[in-house]
C-alpha cells in the first residue's frame with residue numbers, strides 16, 4: 001500500500017493541508033491534550049486580550065511569536081498525520097462495493113453483494129474475480145494480486161491447508177479457482193482495521209509517552225511557579241527599578257518550559273508508525289512500535305521463516321524388504337487426505353516417479369486423519385471387513401511412539417536413513433501402519449539466501465535469535481548452523497514456543513516473534529512484539545500486535561530498527577529540549593537584570609552578568625522567544641525522519657546522544673539568540 005501512495009512529507013498538497021490544519025488545531029479542546037503547549041496557548045490568549053490596553057510594538061511581537069510557536073507545533077503534527085490520511089484514503093478505494101459468488105448448501109452459486117456476506121459463508125473466486133471478504137481458503141490454490149493493500153505488484157500464492165491460507169478482501173484472484181470461508185464479521189475486515197489504525201490509533205498515547213508527558217508537565221508547573229514568583233522577589237528594595245511586565249513574564253515562561261519536545265512529541269510518535277507503514281508493516285498500537293525498540297530476543301520458526309518453506313518430497317527411501325513401489329503406494333495413500341503442501345508434494349512425487357494416480361477417498365471407505373502440530377502425524381484410517389488399517393506418516397519421534405504402541409520396532413536402516421536426511425537439513429517423514437514400517441519420505445527445504453547476514457546484523461544490534469521448530473533435533477541443528485542463529489529448540493509444540501517466550505520474559509528480556517501458523521497464535525499473543533505474516537492464518541493475524549503485509553520474516557530487523565530509531569529520536573530531542581531551556585535561562589535572565597544595573601548606573605561587576613552582550617533587555621527577550629519558536633521548525637525534519645540509526649549497543653548510543661544533543665542543546669541557543677538579537681536590534685524591532 002504505502003509504497004505506492006506514500007508521498008514525501010514535503011509535497012505541496014500535504015504542506016498546504018498541514019498549514020491549514022495548523023490553524024484548526026488552535027482549538028482549545030485540541031490544545032488541552034498537550035499541557036506544555038496549552039500553557040503557551042493560554043499565554044498567547046491572555047497577551048492578545050490585554051494587548052489593546054497596554055499596546056506596544058514589543059508586546060505585539062511577543063504575542064505574535066507565541067501564536068507562531070503554537071502554529072509550528074500544530075503544523076509538525078499535521079505534516080506527520082498527513083501521510084497517514086493519504087494512505088487511508090487510497091485504502092478506501094479498495095473498499096468499493098464488491099460482488100460475491102456465494103456457495104449455497106447444495107453447492108450451487110448465487111450472486112450477492114459483499115456486504116451481505118456473513119462470517120462462516122463460503123464463496124468462490126476464479127481468475128479475475130475480486131476477493132469480496134477476508135477469509136481462509138478451504139479448497140484450491142490460486143495466485144492473488146494483493147497490490148491494493150501491499151503496493152507490491154508481484155502476485156502471491158495462496159492455498160488451502162497450510163500456513164498461507166488467508167486471503168484479504170479487496171485483493172484479486174489472478175489464476176485458478178479457490179473456495180473461501182469468510183472468517184470475519186462485517187466491518188471487522190482487515191482493510192477496515194487498517195484504515196482505522198492509520199487514522200486514529202496513532203493518537204493514543206503510549207505508556208512511554210505518558211511517562212514523558214508527566215515529566216514535561218512537572219517541569220512546566222515548576223517553571224510557572226518560578227516565573228510568577230519573580231515579581232514577589234522584585235518587591236525587595238534591592239531590586240528597585242527592575243520593571244517586569246506580564247508579557248515579559250509570559251515570554252520568560254514560554255522560553256523555559258519544554259516547548260521543543262512538547263511541540264514535536266506527537267509528530268515523532270506518528271512518524272515512527274508511519275515509517276513502519278512504509279515498510280508495509282501495520283502496528284496495532286504505538287506501544288508495539290516502542291516495544292520493538294527495546295527487543296533483545298527474537299524467536300523465529302524454521303519452516304517458511306528461515307527456510308523457503310515449500311517443503312517438497314524429493315525421495316522415498318523404502319525400508320529393507322519393502323519394494324520401492326509398495327513404499328510409494330503407502331506414502332501416497334497416507335497423503336491422500338493431507339491438504340498441506342507437504343502432503344500434496346508426496347502425491348506429486350508418487351505420480352511423477354511411480355505413476356501412481358490419486359485414489360478416491362469414498363471408494364476406499366477411509367477416514368482422514370489430519371496433520372496437527374501436536375501429533376506431528378497425518379494419514380488415513382482405512383476400514384475393511386477385517387477391521388481398521390491405521391496408516392500414518394509423520395515425524396520420526398512421533399512415529400516411533402506410534403510403532404511402539406503397535407508392538408513393532410523401527411528397522412535400523414530406516415533410522416539411519418532418517419538421520420542422514422536430517423543431517424542434510426531435510427525433514428524425514430516415516431510411513432507405517434500397525435503392522436509394518438514402509439520407509440522414509442525425504443522433504444527438502446532450502447535456507448533463504450542472505451539470512452546469515454541478517455542474523456549477524458541483529459547480533460550487532462544486541463539481539464539474540466532463537467529458532468523454534470517442530471522438526472527433529474538433527475534437522476534443526478543442521479538448519480540452525482547453516483542460518484547462523486544463536487540458539488534453537490527442536491520438536492517444539494505450540495506450547496513450547498509460548499513457554500520459551502515466557503521463560504525469556506521472566507529473565508527480563510523483551511521478546512519479538514514472527515509467525516504465520518495457527519499454532520503460532522498463542523506465542524504471538526504472548527510476545528512483546530508479535531508480528532504476524534499477512535499470508536498467515538486468521539488466528540495468527542489476530543493474535544499479533546503487528547502484521548507484515550509482505551509476509552517477509554526478516555522484516556523483523558526493520559521493525560526493530562524503526563522501534564529503536566523512534567526511542568532514540570524521542571530521547572535525543574527531549575535531551576536537546578531540556579538543555580536548550582537551561583541555556584535560554586542563562587541567556588535571558590541576566591539581560592532582564594541589566595535593567596537593574598542600568599538604573600543604578602552600575603558599570604562594574606554586575607554588568608558582567610550580561611555575558612552575551614545582548615542589545616537590550618527587550619531585544620534579549622524577544623530574541624529568545626523567536627529562537628524558541630524557530631527551533632521547533634528547524635527540528636521538524638529530524639522529528640519526521642528520525643535520528644540516523646547505527647547498529648550499536650544501547651549504552652554506546654546513549655553516550656553519543658547525550659554528547660551530541662545534550663551539548664548541542666546547551667550551545668546552540670547562545671549562538672542562535674545572539675544572532676537573532678543582532679537582527680532584531682539591526683531592524684530596530686526592540
Ligand SMILES: Nc1ncnc2c1ncn2[C@@H]1O[C@H](COP(=O)(O)OP(=O)(O)OP(=O)(O)O)[C@@H](O)[C@H]1O
Pocket residue numbers: 301302303304338340342343371372373376377378393394395396427428429468469470471472
Ligand atoms: N503433512 C504432514 N504430515 C505428517 N507429518 C508432518 C506433516 N507436515 C509436517 N510434519 C511433521 O511434523 C513436524 C512438525 O511440523 P510443524 O509444521 O509443526 O513444524 P515445522 O514446520 O517443522 O517447524 P516450524 O515451526 O519451523 O514451521 C515436522 O517437522 C514434520 O516432521
Ligand SMILES: [K+]
Pocket residue numbers: 254255256257258259260581628
Ligand atoms: K521552551
Ligand SMILES: [Mg+2]
Pocket residue numbers: 163301303517
Ligand atoms: Mg510450520
